[in-house]
Amino acid sequence: MGKKTEPKKDVQPKSEPKKGDLTKIKAFLEERNQNYEAIDEKTIIVPYEIGGKLFKPTIVLSGAWLVVSCLIIESKDLPAKDDKYVLDLFKKMLLAIHELPEINYDIDESNNIYTSVDMRLDITDYNNFFSEFFAVPYGVKHFVEKIAPSMNPRIDVKGCSE
Numbered sequence: 001m002g003k004k005t006e007p008k009k010d011v012q013p014k015s016e017p018k019k020g021d022l023t024k025i026k027a028f029l030e031e032r033n034q035n036y037e038a039i040d041e042k043t044i045i046v047p048y049e050i051g052g053k054l055f056k057p058t059i060v061l062s063g064a065w066l067v068v069s070c071l072i073i074e075s076k077d078l079p080a081k082d083d084k085y086v087l088d089l090f091k092k093m094l095l096a097i098h099e100l101p102e103i104n105y106d107i108d109e110s111n112n113i114y115t116s117v118d119m120r121l122d123i124t125d126y127n128n129f130f131s132e133f134f135a136v137p138y139g140v141k142h143f144v145e146k147i148a149p150s151m152n153p154r155i156d157v158k159g160c161s162e
Contacts (some may be wrong), residue, residue, distance in 0.1 A: 022061055024121070028129050048137045052142045053159025055137045066124065068136050069116035072143050072157060074106075079153040086111075089155075092147045102135035103142065115139030 022044060029036045029046065037045045042061040047054060048070075057070040075081070078089075093113070095106040106114050116139075117132045124132075148155035 050141050056160045067118045069114050072113045075111035103139045
């Protein structure tokens with residue numbers, strides 16, 4: 001058996017955020033001078049302007065996971081809703097997921113379209129966080145610049161209201 005050693009008394013343990021705390025993520029955002037709004041202890045909104053329109057990527061702590069998502073367009077704002085149109089749209093979204101690293105598109109039960117990523121809070125460091133996080137605004141940008149204009153009729157993405 002090895003010799004037991006006592007920890008040095010003058011060395012303070014690094015303060016880690018409590019489980020379920022977004023302190024680390026707020027510090028990352030502040031270090032990059034990224035504007036954000038803390039809604040509550042589990043939700044942060046990071047506003048982004050993309051193509052002259054406001055979008056609101058939202059970081060939510062869900063158990064051990066950080067989920068970053070952003071509404072791109074509500075289904076009621078799609079110019080067509082027939083099966084052929086929606087199938088073509090979803091096909092283009094799935095192709096983008098396949099071709100672009102870190103990009104995910106998804107829908108909710110009302111068929112509103114989002115882009116999102118998730119990551120484990122406890123293993124997320126500064127570089128990993130921003131690698132994942134920036135996929136969300138990039139996913140919005142790709143949708144606005146590539147997918148929306150390729151649809152017939154074209155999708156007019158309005159962004160979020162203030």
